[in-house]
Amino acid sequence: MRLAELLAEILNGLQYGLLLFLISSGLTLIFGVMRVINLAHGSLFMIGAYVAYVIAGATGSLWLALPAALLGGALFGAVLERGLFRRFREREHLDQVLLTFALILLFEEARAALLDNQFHSVAVPAALDFSVPVVGDFAYSAYRIAVLGICLFVAALMFMFVERTRLGSAIRAAAENPEMVDLLGIDARRLHTLVFAGGTALAMLAGALAAPLQSVYPGMGDGYLIISFVVVVIGGLGSIAGAFWAALLIGLIDTLGKAYVPQAAGSAVYLLMACVLLWRPSGLFARA
Amino acid sequence: MRPTLEAIGLSRRFGGLRAVTDVSLDLAIGELHALIGPNGAGKSTLVNLLAGELAPTGGTIRIDGRDVTGWNNQRIARAGVGRSFQRTNLMQQMTVLENVRLAAQAAMPARHLLRRAGREVALVRQARAALERVGIATEPDRVAGTLSHGQLRQLEIGVALATQPKVLLLDEPLAGMGPEESDVMAGLLRELARDHAVLLVEHDMDVVFRVADRMTVMLDGCVLEQGTPADIRASAAVRDAYLGHDV
Amino acid sequence: MRSSSWRGNLLLTLAALAIACMPFYASPYHMQLASTAMIAAMFALSLQLLLGGAGMVSLAQAAFFGIGAYSVHFLGRLPGGAPSILLSLPAASLLAGTAALLIGPFALRTRGFFFLMTTLAFGQMLFFVFHDTPLGGGADGVFIQRPALTAFGFGFELTRANRPAVFVLVNLAVLTAMYALLWRLMRTLFGHALLGIRANEHRMSAMGHDVLRLKLAAFVLSGALAGVAGHMAALTDAFVNPELLDWHRSAEALLIVLLGGIGALHGPILGAFAFTLIGELGQSITERQRLVEGLVVLGAVLLLRHGLAGLRWRRAVPT
Numbered sequence: 001m002r003l004a005e006l007l008a009e010i011l012n013g014l015q016y017g018l019l020l021f022l023i024s025s026g027l028t029l030i031f032g033v034m035r036v037i038n039l040a041h042g043s044l045f046m047i048g049a050y051v052a053y054v055i056a057g058a059t060g061s062l063w064l065a066l067p068a069a070l071l072g073g074a075l076f077g078a079v080l081e082r083g084l085f086r087r088f089r090e091r092e093h094l095d096q097v098l099l100t101f102a103l104i105l106l107f108e109e110a111r112a113a114l115l116d117n118q119f120h121s122v123a124v125p126a127a128l129d130f131s132v133p134v135v136g137d138f139a140y141s142a143y144r145i146a147v148l149g150i151c152l153f154v155a156a157l158m159f160m161f162v163e164r165t166r167l168g169s170a171i172r173a174a175a176e177n178p179e180m181v182d183l184l185g186i187d188a189r190r191l192h193t194l195v196f197a198g199g200t201a202l203a204m205l206a207g208a209l210a211a212p213l214q215s216v217y218p219g220m221g222d223g224y225l226i227i228s229f230v231v232v233v234i235g236g237l238g239s240i241a242g243a244f245w246a247a248l249l250i251g252l253i254d255t256l257g258k259a260y261v262p263q264a265a266g267s268a269v270y271l272l273m274a275c276v277l278l279w280r281p282s283g284l285f286a287r288a
Numbered sequence: 289m290r291p292t293l294e295a296i297g298l299s300r301r302f303g304g305l306r307a308v309t310d311v312s313l314d315l316a317i318g319e320l321h322a323l324i325g326p327n328g329a330g331k332s333t334l335v336n337l338l339a340g341e342l343a344p345t346g347g348t349i350r351i352d353g354r355d356v357t358g359w360n361n362q363r364i365a366r367a368g369v370g371r372s373f374q375r376t377n378l379m380q381q382m383t384v385l386e387n388v389r390l391a392a393q394a395a396m397p398a399r400h401l402l403r404r405a406g407r408e409v410a411l412v413r414q415a416r417a418a419l420e421r422v423g424i425a426t427e428p429d430r431v432a433g434t435l436s437h438g439q440l441r442q443l444e445i446g447v448a449l450a451t452q453p454k455v456l457l458l459d460e461p462l463a464g465m466g467p468e469e470s471d472v473m474a475g476l477l478r479e480l481a482r483d484h485a486v487l488l489v490e491h492d493m494d495v496v497f498r499v500a501d502r503m504t505v506m507l508d509g510c511v512l513e514q515g516t517p518a519d520i521r522a523s524a525a526v527r528d529a530y531l532g533h534d535v
Numbered sequence: 536m537r538s539s540s541w542r543g544n545l546l547l548t549l550a551a552l553a554i555a556c557m558p559f560y561a562s563p564y565h566m567q568l569a570s571t572a573m574i575a576a577m578f579a580l581s582l583q584l585l586l587g588g589a590g591m592v593s594l595a596q597a598a599f600f601g602i603g604a605y606s607v608h609f610l611g612r613l614p615g616g617a618p619s620i621l622l623s624l625p626a627a628s629l630l631a632g633t634a635a636l637l638i639g640p641f642a643l644r645t646r647g648f649f650f651l652m653t654t655l656a657f658g659q660m661l662f663f664v665f666h667d668t669p670l671g672g673g674a675d676g677v678f679i680q681r682p683a684l685t686a687f688g689f690g691f692e693l694t695r696a697n698r699p700a701v702f703v704l705v706n707l708a709v710l711t712a713m714y715a716l717l718w719r720l721m722r723t724l725f726g727h728a729l730l731g732i733r734a735n736e737h738r739m740s741a742m743g744h745d746v747l748r749l750k751l752a753a754f755v756l757s758g759a760l761a762g763v764a765g766h767m768a769a770l771t772d773a774f775v776n777p778e779l780l781d782w783h784r785s786a787e788a789l790l791i792v793l794l795g796g797i798g799a800l801h802g803p804i805l806g807a808f809a810f811t812l813i814g815e816l817g818q819s820i821t822e823r824q825r826l827v828e829g830l831v832v833l834g835a836v837l838l839l840r841h842g843l844a845g846l847r848w849r850r851a852v853p854t
Contacts, residue, residue: 036649039786093592093648094793098836101786105829110821180816226659226782229652233645270656274641277653281644339741377741379734390731393724394743401725408724451743511715 004138009259010252015144015213017251018151022206024228024235025158025243032175032238033195036085037096040103042225044200046218048073050111053216055123060211062125066150069208072200077200081193084195108218117218122211147209154202162240171195172180175238220235227254229270234276236283246284291316292352292485293338296514299346300333305379307333309509310347315485320477323489325506326530331376331489334506335459338487340364342476351455365439370453372444374460374489378432384443385428388415391450393465407535416452422476438469445476455485474499482510493531497521506529538832547801554707557739558700567771572811573706574768577713579791579803581760584717587797589753591735593649594785595638595658596761602634603627603762605671607769608679620684624709624766626634634661639754643747646736658782666777676776678825679769684712688794695709702771708805709767713760716771729753787828794835796842805843810853 028029048069052216057063084103088096121130131139150265162168170186171194188273207221214220231250235242250269276284291314300308322333337343338349340361343464351367359367360486362485379387389405392414414510419425424435432443441461448456458477459533462470474495480486481501490496496503496517503520505512507530513523520526537815554573557566569740580602608629611617615696618626684701704793728749731739740746769775776785787810795806810831817827835842 031648035648036653093651094586094789094797095836097592097594097651098790098793098832100738101783101790102832102836104830105825107822109826109829112825132804226656230656232651233652233656237649263668266667267660270660273653273656277641277644281649299797341741345585360740362740362743362745365741371741373741377738379738382730382734383643386674388729390739390744391742393586394739396724397540398745398748401728402720404719404722405724405727406722411724435712447742 003135005233005259007134007138008140009256011140011144011148013149013252013255014248015151015251016255017248018148018155019206019210020224020228020231020251021155021244021247022151022202024231025155025226025240026202027228028232028235028238029171029195029240030177031285033171034085034089034192036089037093037100038085038103038106039097039225040204041199041228042205042221043107043225044073044076044221045207045224046108046111046132046206046212046216046221047076049122049211049216049220050115051204052208052211053120054115056122056211062122063129065208065211066205069204073201073204074197076204080200081196083198086189095207097200099221111140111218115185117216119215121215124212127260143212147213150209151206154205158240167194173240202278221254227269229275231284234284235271236285239283239285242283242285289386290353292351293487295334295338295347297347297351298334298337298344300330300337301345306369308337308344311471311504311506311509311511312347313504315430315487315510317446317454317485318482319501320481320486320488320499322486322503323506324491324493324496324530328508329506331506332511333509333510335371335457335487336409336468337462338364338385339457340370340392349482350496358462362472365453368454369457370448370451370455370460371497372448372458372459374463376440376444378440378447379431380431384419384424384435385412385415385430387443388450391415391447392418392452394451411492414452415450420448421480422447423472437464438466439475442470442476445480449480450532453484454486456480458488458489459489460491462495463491469478471494539760543801546818547804551707554703554751555664557703563696563699566703567756568811568815569704570699570771572808573703573710574764574771575788575791576804576807577706577710577764577767578761578788579753579795579807579852580710580713580800581655581764582788583792583797583800583803584720584729584760586792586800587800588721588729588733589749589750589779590736591652592789593642593754593757594651594789595635595642596648596757596781596788597784598780599635599758599761600632600765600768600784601665601777602780603631603811604737604775605665605760605765607766608671608677608775610722611679616777619706620770623695623784624763627766628762630684631765635755635758636751638759643750644813650728651853655782655785658750658780660784661678662780662782671775674777675776676778680775681774684770690706691821692836705712706771709763712723713763714804717760721800727751756823789837790832792842794831794839794842796839796844798841799844811845 023041027038031037051069051072052062052065055068056062088099105127128143128146130142132145133139164174170191173180174191195274227250231243231246235249236247248274253272254265254266257268295313295314296312298308298311311334313321323334325331334344337344340359340363343358348355351354351369352444354366356367379390389411396462416425416428420427422445424439424442425447431522441463445461461475465473468509470492477486477488477499488500500517501517503517504514505520505526512522512529513526554569559571560826578596585593607623610623610626638657642650642657645653665671673675684705728744731744732746734748736746757844765779768779781797791810792803793805793806794809795802795804808845813827821827
């Protein structure tokens with residue numbers, strides 16, 4: 001248990017947690033504002049990673065892939081919302097679960113048809129392909145530090161947006177109480193499209209950022225999907241702050257657990273969820 | 289005679305909003321206690337506090353002398369409180385009889401739950417009795433969703449009655465009713481008050497003044513005035529705040 | 536939920552007889568297929584208790600199914616070899632039911648979508664227990680050694696030739712028993728209370744019902760029945776692997792119930808056979824299994840509002 005290894009694992013845990021935050025913040029807002037459950041959210045992460053693979057492969061630069069994933073994600077999300085999810089809103093839970101489950105299958109099939117079922121690696125951008133000395137003889141990958149930085153930047157932007165802007169307040173209000181949206185005189189439908197597009201963009205950005213860190217492969221979104229649900233349960237519905245702290249906590253527990261207690265690591269996160277459910281069933285940051 | 293339900297200094301805050309502040313009242317069997325006041329006065333919140341849907345942030349509730357403060361709606365119901373809802377809150381796709389039978393079944397101890405429902409004669413009798421009392425015993429097998437509005441309001445009370453409670457909390461039972469139906473309902477309310485402790489929340493002043501034994505007027509979460517209908521009618525404060533000067 | 540009319544019961548009985556006679560006319564492949572469909576029907580029936588009964592959408596059912604399946608493996612490793620099915624079946628359902636009893640109190644602190652998410656998470660936790668640990672053969676799964684079928688001390692010598700026929704009959708028996716049990720259960724006060732919860736949980740609570748305990752009872756019983764289905768799957772296929780517990784299987788069970796019709800007790804049986812048939816047809820047309828499944832799910836949700844059980848056959852039959 002050398003210090004250098006511990007530091008590396010902590011940084012890895014934070015980085016995983018921040019990626020998780022990007023994914024689950026979208027999920028918690030979409031669910032809070034629209035009351036729609038989207039099991040295909042993890043697939044969006046996968047799509048983002050594949051976008052990065054394709055674009056980085058074609059142009060040789062990951063830097064083009066990131067904005068492509070972000071903007072493409074926003075567009076894709078808007079299309080999904082207006083074409084599909086708008087109609088699901090009034091449906092029963094069961095219908096939404098199954099419809100989004102079907103989406104997962106169709107996305108996987110589309111990927112298999114357009115590309116293939118292989119593992120692919122995406123190269124770290126050349127500019128960041130080195131290690132930064134941190135303390136003593138411990139050096140950490142520059143790209144990972146960049147990912148940490150980018151995610152924190154996005155998180156800060158989100159906080160400011162949600163806390164300081166009118167639109168952000170509207171989203172916060174809507175997440176607490178969907179009926180309030182009409183009372184506030186806001187066009188609910190445009191709000192929904194916006195929230196859904198934003199959530200999709202974030203998930204795809206996370207996928208693009210993660211692509212060089214782990215191979216790009218079918219089903220890479222599955223693990224993130226379930227864990228992001230756990231983040232939402234622990235953090236509380238509709239709460240970005242909740243998603244942030246819960247994601248970081250889970251990222252750390254999961255990474256440190258896998259490094260030091262591998263066999264229990266998988267269950268540790270769920271045990272945490274069980275404890276939170278016992279103590280505060282609506283989540284740690286939920287508004288009553 | 290000791291009151292069946294006592295509320296002492298009840299308060300409920302939502303963050304900074306004081307919905308109910310220091311309200312006391314009591315309900316006794318044989319008495320119909322009306323709760324009136326303008327919209328936003330806190331009447332619904334008070335009913336929800338008494339029914340256990342909300343926990344008070346201050347004060348005490350007692351039923352037959354027992355402290356039940358903070359009990360949830362299920363425990364309060366088992367303690368002998370029946371409640372009808374302002375917006376019809378039934379099992380719309382089940383029949384009229386099934387609705388009341390479910391209510392009658394609520395107090396069944398767990399070990400009896402594996403009995404066949406069709407064989408439970410006593411339950412069915414209890415359910416039918418409730419339907420008779422509220423006046424919709426003629427079509428027990430009609431799907432609840434197909435009833436007229438007035439019949440739905442009657443069923444609402446029937447379901448509350450079927451648990452054989454001591455206390456009845458009736459939240460705007462006359463909502464949306466025409467004059468004839470209101471008349472019939474008023475008769476029912478008086479009749480129910482004979483052997484229950486009834487709290488009636490209503491806006492129809494004609495009916496209220498006809499059926500109430502005592503009244504509480506609420507304004508902005510507080511009690512403005514409490515007393516007999518005559519007291520209330522005579523109160524200048526109540527006239528200024530709510531009734532106007534034509535009543 | 537509706538139970539079958541006399542006409543429906545007649546059809547079910549005829550179908551059961553047809554299946555019972557399969558050893559005389561069907562190929563081993565088709566008998567194996569029938570067993571698969573019947574096990575799917577058992578699995579879906581266990582979920583129907585939760586879904587059509589109490590209105591709870593759970594994604595943890597596959598975990599209980601898998602525990603029931605793995606229990607066959609564990610019991611087979613006991614000294615003395617595999618026990619009689621009269622012991623292993625109750626043991627499997629007990630193990631699965633216990634898992635549900637441990638998870639239930641946590642999951643039931645949530646409702647609606649949160650309940651969905653927590654059952655999903657707990658289900659996956661159990662998946663990882665079997666996938667990441669050497670328990671029961673790890674990620675690759677394990678074959679059931681020396682499969683045997685014994686009851687009352689009388690053992691069936693199972694050969695590759697007679698396996699399909701034997702299991703068609705055994706699975707038919709278990710499915711029939713499960714259906715009959717649920718049929719009776721929905722007629723009890725407990726069954727009616729569950730239906731009330733599905734119709735209007737809040738009002739049930741306001742009436743004085745102990746809704747939490749009722750839901751927990753439904754959750755545990757449903758888990759135990761899923762364990763029975765898993766137990767039969769392990770015996771029939773002689774193989775268990777962690778994929779049995781994966782949440783995708785839970786979602787498929789939801790699909791089967793929807794396909795057959797939530798409002799009817801016999802819906803899951805219809806749905807399971809339809810799903811198995813469609814899978815077979817799909818495999819003969821294309822290798823893109825996920826596409827077929829995705830389209831089936833879409834079709835079922837968008838087109839079949841009441842499932843197959845809700846289709847009106849009466850118009851085709853003159854009165």
